[in-house]
Amino acid sequence: MTAPLTYAPEVRAALDAGRPVVALESTIITHGMPYPQNLETARAVEAEVRAAGAVPATIAVMGGHIHIGLTEAELERLAQAQGVMKLSRADLAVCLASGATGATTVAATMICAQLAGIAVFATGGIGGVHRGAENSFDISADLAELGQTAVTVVAAGAKAILDLPKTLEVLETNGVPVIAYGQNDLPAFWSRSSGLTAPLRADTPAEIAGAHLMRARLGLPGGQLITNPIPAEAEIPRAEITPVIETALAEAAAQGIAAKAVTPFLLQRIFELTGGRSLRANIALVLNNARLASRIAAEIVAQR
Numbered sequence: 132m133t134a135p136l137t138y139a140p141e142v143r144a145a146l147d148a149g150r151p152v153v154a155l156e157s158t159i160i161t162h163g164m165p166y167p168q169n170l171e172t173a174r175a176v177e178a179e180v181r182a183a184g185a186v187p188a189t190i191a192v193m194g195g196h197i198h199i200g201l202t203e204a205e206l207e208r209l210a211q212a213q214g215v216m217k218l219s220r221a222d223l224a225v226c227l228a229s230g231a232t233g234a235t236t237v238a239a240t241m242i243c244a245q246l247a248g249i250a251v252f253a254t255g256g257i258g259g260v261h262r263g264a265e266n267s268f269d270i271s272a273d274l275a276e277l278g279q280t281a282v283t284v285v286a287a288g289a290k291a292i293l294d295l296p297k298t299l300e301v302l303e304t305n306g307v308p309v310i311a312y313g314q315n316d317l318p319a320f321w322s323r324s325s326g327l328t329a330p331l332r333a334d335t336p337a338e339i340a341g342a343h344l345m346r347a348r349l350g351l352p353g354g355q356l357i358t359n360p361i362p363a364e365a366e367i368p369r370a371e372i373t374p375v376i377e378t379a380l381a382e383a384a385a386q387g388i389a390a391k392a393v394t395p396f397l398l399q400r401i402f403e404l405t406g407g408r409s410l411r412a413n414i415a416l417v418l419n420n421a422r423l424a425s426r427i428a429a430e431i432v433a434q435r
Contacts, residue, residue: 134246135227139200145186146248151428153180153421154244154252154282157191160206161215161234162395163255164410170210172414179418180253183425190243192218192226192233199247209234217391219272237284238276241354250343250431251283253424255417256320257356259289259298261393262380269390270301278305282354283343283431285424287361287416288318288325291369292376292397295325303330308355310339312423318360321412322369329358336423340430359423365415367408375404 138146145152155176160169173189180187188200191209198205209215209232216226216233220242226233235243237257244252258271277284289298295317302309311317311329319325333339339357346355360366379400388396401409 135196136247137196137198139202141186142188142200149432151185151425151432152188152249153185153424153428154240154249155187155189156237156240156254157189157209157234158217158236159255160210161212162217166210170207173206176417176421179421180425183422185425185428188249190235190240195227195230197243220276237273241276241280241282244282245280251424251428253285253420255286255413256288256290257286259293260301262294264294264297274301274305277302277307277356278353280354281352283339283357283427284354285357285359285420287320287420288358291319291321291372295319295327302356306353310355310357312357312359314360318358319369321361321367321372321409323360323363323366324369326369336426336430339427340434343431344434359420361412361416362419365412367412375401378404
């Protein structure tokens with residue numbers, strides 16, 4: 132039996148021709164921002180991938196199939212859909228079997244990309260170890276997925292609302308190479324620096340592509356996490372964003388918000404407390420990651 136994959140014509144043609152393809156998640160569309168801004172952002176990210184010489188493959192589950200790339204009509208339909216499931220490894224099969232509509236997180240997008248033969252995935256930020264995880268055990272499935280699914284993920288680091296030192300420790304335990312692009316500091320989503328030194332550094336897409344291919348030659352499971360700093364003109368420096376995050380965390384604790392509700396609450400409060408600046412930064416970093424991912428995908432094709 133084979134996975135129920137449905138390819139957009141553009142993506143199928145690119146894969147058949149050996150051209151670079153970049154996977155994109157769909158939760159940013161269904162759970163990240165309201166309509167029509169979500170649709171405009173999705174189109175903008177896809178346009179960045181095309182402009183950088185690759186083909187975008189936005190991934191979502193609809194009608195019992197994993198869609199590898201969405202047509203314009205499918206993208207529009209997903210952007211306006213209600214009651215969309217947020218899919219990780221645990222939910223993917225149930226959503227498919229039930230015929231429900233689902234949007235893929237980092238973990239689910241990695242799984243689907245690997246099934247489709249796509250080596251590179253661009254996202255905003257990965258999940259990680261939540262603050263207070265020593266009591267709640269709240270650790271994103273993204274970290275385990277990076278340890279077992281062979282996709283190179285380009286992100287602006289883990290979301291800064293998380294416990295970044297613990298996130299790094301869990302990634303190390305899972306054997307995930309964490310590579311900062313063009314700097315020694317680990318980026319922190321809205322900020323170019325987290326104050327932590329990244330374990331590894333790469334200065335060119337060719338280096339990252341070479342490491343991806345070498346992992347395959349060695350038979351190593353798992354992917355690579357490429358932490359790409361947000362463009363300087365779009366960042367919210369750590370000194371500015373940290374007090375905002377602390378305020379949002381305190382409000383969440385006071386209101387008893389926990390588990391899957393924490394991240395959406397925090398992101399919404401940070402958006403409000405920064406007057407929308409956090410969302411503008413988020414869009415800028417996603418576009419930046421799409422550009423780098425496209426260059427890495429092109430290098431993988433060239434080096435193969």
